[in-house]
Amino acid sequence: LIPLKHPMNNIIELLKNCRHVLVVSHINPDGDAVGSMMALGLALESLNIKTTLLNESAISDNYSFLPKSETIVSRMEDVREYDAAVILDCGEIERVGKFAAAIQSIPQVVNIDHHVTNTMFGGYQLVDTKACATAEILFHLITKMDVHITKEIATAIYTGILTDTGSFHFSNTTAAVFDICGKMVACGADIAEIAKNIYQTHSFSRMKLLKLALESIELLNDGRVGLMSVSRDMIEKSGAGPHDMDGFIDYPRGIRNVEVAVLFKELGDSRPGAPRHHVSLRSSGDADVALFASQYGGGGHSRAAAFDSDSSVADLKSMILDRF
Ligand SMILES: [Mn+2]
Numbered sequence: 390l391i392p393l394k395h396p397m398n399n400i401i402e403l404l405k406n407c408r409h410v411l412v413v414s415h416i417n418p419d420g421d422a423v424g425s426m427m428a429l430g431l432a433l434e435s436l437n438i439k440t441t442l443l444n445e446s447a448i449s450d451n452y453s454f455l456p457k458s459e460t461i462v463s464r465m466e467d468v469r470e471y472d473a474a475v476i477l478d479c480g481e482i483e484r485v486g487k488f489a490a491a492i493q494s495i496p497q498v499v500n501i502d503h504h505v506t507n508t509m510f511g512g513y514q515l516v517d518t519k520a521c522a523t524a525e526i527l528f529h530l531i532t533k534m535d536v537h538i539t540k541e542i543a544t545a546i547y548t549g550i551l552t553d554t555g556s557f558h559f560s561n562t563t564a565a566v567f568d569i570c571g572k573m574v575a576c577g578a579d580i581a582e583i584a585k586n587i588y589q590t591h592s593f594s595r596m597k598l599l600k601l602a603l604e605s606i607e608l609l610n611d612g613r614v615g616l617m618s619v620s621r622d623m624i625e626k627s628g629a630g631p632h633d634m635d636g637f638i639d640y641p642r643g644i645r646n647v648e649v650a651v652l653f654k655e656l657g658d659s660r661p662g663a664p665r666h667h668v669s670l671r672s673s674g675d676a677d678v679a680l681f682a683s684q685y686g687g688g689g690h691s692r693a694a695a696f697d698s699d700s701s702v703a704d705l706k707s708m709i710l711d712r713f
Pocket residue numbers: 421422478503521522523553
């Protein structure tokens with residue numbers, strides 16, 4: 390067998406020769422992670438390739454409208470079951486969580502992603518840091534696989550792109566993105582229904598938590614840095630679930646003159662050595678937040694990144710104030 394030069398062809402060749410493929414994405418999956426899993430899962434299924442969709446975390450209620458999202462499992466079978474694993478939307482394999490070690494013993498590991506911090510793990514890589522979403526890369530892969538784009542696949546791809554472009558607000562929204570989304574609408578994606586499910590349906594707990602979180606906002610470094618903090622106490626008081634603070638960082642980000650928005654989320658894990666905070670960062674200017682996050686073991690994109698830390702709120706604040 391002469392290896393084909395193009396990674397996309399190599400991956401299609403590999404997948405078409407698989408009996409059983411494991412498709413995985415990162416913990417606390419966002420719309421791109423869930424949409425990408427669904428799109429690839431449906432495409433492989435249409436080629437009669439047995440597929441298991443795996444994610445360590447529960448899927449947010451806002452994405453449960455995605456066709457067949459209920460088939461995503463959170464337990465892994467014996468690794469000998471699988472011929473290949475496809476890791477979606479993960480800059481490093483550790484992002485899949487507790488399954489990372491087991492997955493690496495699956496004969497073929499395929500890395501499909503768009504993060505600038507991608508470590509190029511796996512035997513096959515399809516990493517396009519110019520793509521707005523992993524779902525954009527999957528659109529090209531699925532098209533090349535000669536899979537008919539059904540309404541279900543179109544809904545999944547559109548969801549990944551919609552969420553990773555911030556509803557087409559971010560600068561990663563290229564003309565090509567609108568082209569693909571136009572095709573997805575033509576294939577049956579119902580944009581009003583998708584928007585309603587993702588952005589216009591929330592729990593009351595989320596609103597209670599938002600009220601507390603808004604009160605925590607402070608402006609630092611002459612108003613260039615906007616900081617929001619969500620403590621365990623706030624989460625308990627409001628009864629909020631793990632996905633109820635998705636998008637909160639947009640509030641400090643939207644304050645006039647804020648260039649770097651930061652969200653501290655206190656984690657509830659009291660095991661020794663467990664990180665105390667999850668820190669999310671957004672940049673609306675020249676500051677590269679991925680570079681900053683990668684210094685603390687995290688990653689992301691230049692304008693959106695995150696890391697986990699053992700440090701206290703006071704220490705995290707001074708780290709951020711020194712840098713931005
Ligand atoms: Mn993504």
